[in-house]
Amino acid sequence: MVYQHSQTNKFPKTLPAICGKYFVSLAAAFLISGSAVAAEAKPDPQKMQELQKIMQHQMMLMKPELQAKVKVLSPKTKQSLMKILAQHSRYSDTATLRQVMTEVLADYQSMVSGIMTENKEQVADSARRLANHRIPVGGLLPYLGLENVNDDRLAILEGFNDSVEGNAKKLASAADAGDMAQAASFVGPITSGCVSCHATFRSQPGLSNLLR
Numbered sequence: 001m002v003y004q005h006s007q008t009n010k011f012p013k014t015l016p017a018i019c020g021k022y023f024v025s026l027a028a029a030f031l032i033s034g035s036a037v038a039a040e041a042k043p044d045p046q047k048m049q050e051l052q053k054i055m056q057h058q059m060m061l062m063k064p065e066l067q068a069k070v071k072v073l074s075p076k077t078k079q080s081l082m083k084i085l086a087q088h089s090r091y092s093d094t095a096t097l098r099q100v101m102t103e104v105l106a107d108y109q110s111m112v113s114g115i116m117t118e119n120k121e122q123v124a125d126s127a128r129r130l131a132n133h134r135i136p137v138g139g140l141l142p143y144l145g146l147e148n149v150n151d152d153r154l155a156i157l158e159g160f161n162d163s164v165e166g167n168a169k170k171l172a173s174a175a176d177a178g179d180m181a182q183a184a185s186f187v188g189p190i191t192s193g194c195v196s197c198h199a200t201f202r203s204q205p206g207l208s209n210l211l212r
């Protein structure tokens, strides 16, 4: 199995002992039926279990005000969050979303650089790395702002994810086949995904509170 989230392995032994009943209720808040996820992504039962553990662990890291928002998300929203996670096998215990994004940008640039120089291995590797970017500590939600953690706002997240990561995987396949023109055609849709998600969930980076 591919998970590299070191805490995930320790977690079943340690956290319940620490948190007792509180843990159980939190865990229940994110236990959702696997069937809807399974229908599309078809993860095996072991993978479903691991995903649920990861989501429970993310819940444990959240402050109560965020936990409260997550608990009342609809099953549909929770399933779509889980589908996003199902496409990733790399987790960080320390990196923030901003750090992960900086890494994503480096992969994106390497991908484009490979297209320009017709280096199909560079293109395919960079695109797959981008598609399987690390999940930041605590998951995505802690970085989106409390005002965005509701069913309405999160409904759009999966679409952004698919347009970036779905097209990055297609781009990788085109690169495998040595078809740079085809690979290049996916750069626009990927870029639109980055830009649309930023327009929705990100404020202007690096604003100073020392300006009037």
Ligand code: HEC
Binding pocket: 097, 098, 101, 102, 104, 105, 108, 130, 143, 144, 157, 160, 161, 164, 190, 191, 193, 194, 195, 197, 198, 201, 202, 203, 204, 205, 206
């Ligand atoms: C799911 C939504 C989403 C997608 C898709 C997304 N980003 Fe981001 N990105 C964010 C958010 C939210 C932040 C702000 C994070 C913070 O400040 O905590 C961010 C921040 C960044 C930053 C850090 C500098 C800054 O503006 O804060 C870079 C660089 C970046 N993104 C690049 C990319 C690239 C390149 C892609 C596409 C390949 C991409 N992002 C796709 C949500 C997204």
